[in-house]
Amino acid sequence: MADTDYDLVIMGSGPAGLTAGLYAARARMKVAIYEKSLPGGQVLTTDWIENYPGFPEGISGTELTQRMTDQVRHFGLDIQSDEVLSADLSGGVKEIQLSEKTVRTHSLIIATGASPRKLGIPGEDRFFGKGISSCATCDGPFCRDKVVAAVGGGDTAVQESVYLTRFAKKVYLIHRRDEFRAEKILQERAMASDKIEILLDTVVTGVNGLTHLESIHTRNLKSGENAKLAVDAFFVWIGILPNTEFLGDAAEPERDEYGFIRTNERMETSVPGVFAVGDVRSTPLRQITTAVGDAAIAAASAEHYVVNL
Amino acid sequence: MADTDYDLVIMGSGPAGLTAGLYAARARMKVAIYEKSLPGGQVLTTDWIENYPGFPEGISGTELTQRMTDQVRHFGLDIQSDEVLSADLSGGVKEIQLSEKTVRTHSLIIATGASPRKLGIPGEDRFFGKGISSCATCDGPFCRDKVVAAVGGGDTAVQESVYLTRFAKKVYLIHRRDEFRAEKILQERAMASDKIEILLDTVVTGVNGLTHLESIHTRNLKSGENAKLAVDAFFVWIGILPNTEFLGDAAEPERDEYGFIRTNERMETSVPGVFAVGDVRSTPLRQITTAVGDAAIAAASAEHYVVNL
Numbered sequence: 334m335a336d337t338d339y340d341l342v343i344m345g346s347g348p349a350g351l352t353a354g355l356y357a358a359r360a361r362m363k364v365a366i367y368e369k370s371l372p373g374g375q376v377l378t379t380d381w382i383e384n385y386p387g388f389p390e391g392i393s394g395t396e397l398t399q400r401m402t403d404q405v406r407h408f409g410l411d412i413q414s415d416e417v418l419s420a421d422l423s424g425g426v427k428e429i430q431l432s433e434k435t436v437r438t439h440s441l442i443i444a445t446g447a448s449p450r451k452l453g454i455p456g457e458d459r460f461f462g463k464g465i466s467s468c469a470t471c472d473g474p475f476c477r478d479k480v481v482a483a484v485g486g487g488d489t490a491v492q493e494s495v496y497l498t499r500f501a502k503k504v505y506l507i508h509r510r511d512e513f514r515a516e517k518i519l520q521e522r523a524m525a526s527d528k529i530e531i532l533l534d535t536v537v538t539g540v541n542g543l544t545h546l547e548s549i550h551t552r553n554l555k556s557g558e559n560a561k562l563a564v565d566a567f568f569v570w571i572g573i574l575p576n577t578e579f580l581g582d583a584a585e586p587e588r589d590e591y592g593f594i595r596t597n598e599r600m601e602t603s604v605p606g607v608f609a610v611g612d613v614r615s616t617p618l619r620q621i622t623t624a625v626g627d628a629a630i631a632a633a634s635a636e637h638y639v640v641n642l
Numbered sequence: 643m644a645d646t647d648y649d650l651v652i653m654g655s656g657p658a659g660l661t662a663g664l665y666a667a668r669a670r671m672k673v674a675i676y677e678k679s680l681p682g683g684q685v686l687t688t689d690w691i692e693n694y695p696g697f698p699e700g701i702s703g704t705e706l707t708q709r710m711t712d713q714v715r716h717f718g719l720d721i722q723s724d725e726v727l728s729a730d731l732s733g734g735v736k737e738i739q740l741s742e743k744t745v746r747t748h749s750l751i752i753a754t755g756a757s758p759r760k761l762g763i764p765g766e767d768r769f770f771g772k773g774i775s776s777c778a779t780c781d782g783p784f785c786r787d788k789v790v791a792a793v794g795g796g797d798t799a800v801q802e803s804v805y806l807t808r809f810a811k812k813v814y815l816i817h818r819r820d821e822f823r824a825e826k827i828l829q830e831r832a833m834a835s836d837k838i839e840i841l842l843d844t845v846v847t848g849v850n851g852l853t854h855l856e857s858i859h860t861r862n863l864k865s866g867e868n869a870k871l872a873v874d875a876f877f878v879w880i881g882i883l884p885n886t887e888f889l890g891d892a893a894e895p896e897r898d899e900y901g902f903i904r905t906n907e908r909m910e911t912s913v914p915g916v917f918a919v920g921d922v923r924s925t926p927l928r929q930i931t932t933a934v935g936d937a938a939i940a941a942a943s944a945e946h947y948v949v950n951l
Binding site: 348359387408473599624626 | 660665692693695698710713716925932934
């Protein structure tokens with residue numbers, strides 16, 4: 334077997350990366366985790382999590398991250414603060430270019446996550462995860478009998494707005510164009526709901542609140558009219574982008590039409606020894622639960638791959 | 643849409659069933675969970691769990707079960723103690739036969755788990771989960787510098803015994819026949835390890851200990867000789883059986899060669915509206931992490947299925 338720095342390098346330290354690290358460290362693989370910002374990934378920007386099993390009252394994103402990080406450290410694995418600039422995955426040994434050095438590894442788990450596309454309006458960053466959300470499954474149940482707004486024109490925006498009517502008493506569905514891109518049947522359901530008020534030709538220009546989100550500002554692009562809507566929550570569904578900058582325009586590993594990395598059920602990508610897990614993967618659902626499940630499988634696959642080299 | 647008792651019935655209340663219930667209850671589906679014994683499934687027989695992310699010091703199987711059960715109840719969903727005797731899955735509405743009634747549901751998530759095959763020897767039940775294990779990934783790391791025994795002749799037994807040498811100082815690999823069924827390359831690795839002592843033509847006849855596992859009794863089937871081996875842990879790898887009795891000899895949903903239920907990545911089985919998750923599913927890895935990931939996906943798929951009826 335060729336000489337390397339590591340058996341396994343894990344990129345990213347959200348729940349997926351941390352779980353892969355936990356499994357790999359327990360399996361006594363020679364493993365490193367690299368994180369370019371803070372451990373936790375998107376979870377860190379999540380105020381309160383109710384749907385990760387094991388925490389009956391829910392748990393904050395920061396606390397869950399701290400607990401997962403502590404657990405990984407408990408097995409002697411620390412998270413290294415460094416950015417993967419690029420990766421040469423063409424050979425048997427993968428070369429990972431960090432900010433000031435290159436490390437060589439037999440296998441790689443990509444757990445870099447995805448980023449919800451943002452509107453880029455005042456107040457958005459401040460309230461993201463605290464009133465602004467991109468996940469109805471996660472945050473819809475917090476909206477019982479509340480007034481909420483949603484923005485977007487695709488399947489997700491329209492379908493999830495209908496889903497929100499299970500909880501909210503009113504949903505403003507806002508889209509900047511004069512018609513939705515979403516499937517007709519989804520549009521019909523939204524239009525049939527007496528809880529949904531559709532605002533077309535409308536953009537959201539700002540988000541306001543003192544200690545919590547209180548209102549959004551909108552502008553009608555045709556009339557030029559500005560309005561202020563009192564809302565308790567605001568869902569932004571204008572797309573989600575996989576964090577794969579380090580791959581540049583490489584053809585491999587194979588990605589889906591939206592840029593997410595394709596895998597099989599063993600989390601193997603099209604490149605032998607390279608695995609993808611969590612939000613960066615082409616997957617039907619993006620949750621903490623699915624991230625930790627993916628990661629356990631990938632760690633076992635990586636271990637199996639390295640043993641068989 | 644036809645009239646039913648439930649949108650969704652979940653069979654089983656291990657981590658997979660409880661997580662499916664959590665997601666479905668939060669999505670305000672009309673849902674029931676049936677459990678024939680106690681909530682928790684196999685986790686309940688697990689003394690200490692180190693590889694479920696979020697518990698830095700580890701957590702006992704009973705406590706994790708209690709926490710997951712409380713979390714489901716928090717969303718108004720209780721676990722019903724009843725056994726599914728059979729299920730008629732042929733129609734659009736599924737009919738679930740319980741001990742004293744039949745319930746009708748639009749969708750079904752099968753989360754009944756699997757049972758490791760046991761040796762049926764004295765002491766086995768008492769120490770299962772407390773010294774006796776069927777999962778090296780879970781319990782191998784507890785065996786640092788210990789002496790352990792493993793029984794079985796297939797791929798799992800031989801491969802996992804080699805894996806155990808990462809932790810244990812000695813591994814007895816015991817098989818009742820005069821040769822292994824496992825792949826040759828796996829056998830070669832086991833034979834090459836100076837930590838593994840192979841005992842062929844040998845059966846384990848008993849398990850002993852006062853407060854914890856201390857030794858196993860063996861008998862050589864050729865010589866008739868009995869022996870006592872001092873060991874700290876004992877791994878039983880003689881097979882695992884899916885808990886699918888309620889399906890009888892039905893051809894659907896489709897199962898793999900070992901009887902585990904096949905699904906696609908959305909956890910859909912070959913029967914529309916029927917989903918399978920966790921250990922009962924044909925899957926590359928059986929862990930709490932993978933069970934909760936499967937379950938979140940299945941709940942979303944079931945919700946989507948019912949909305950589109």
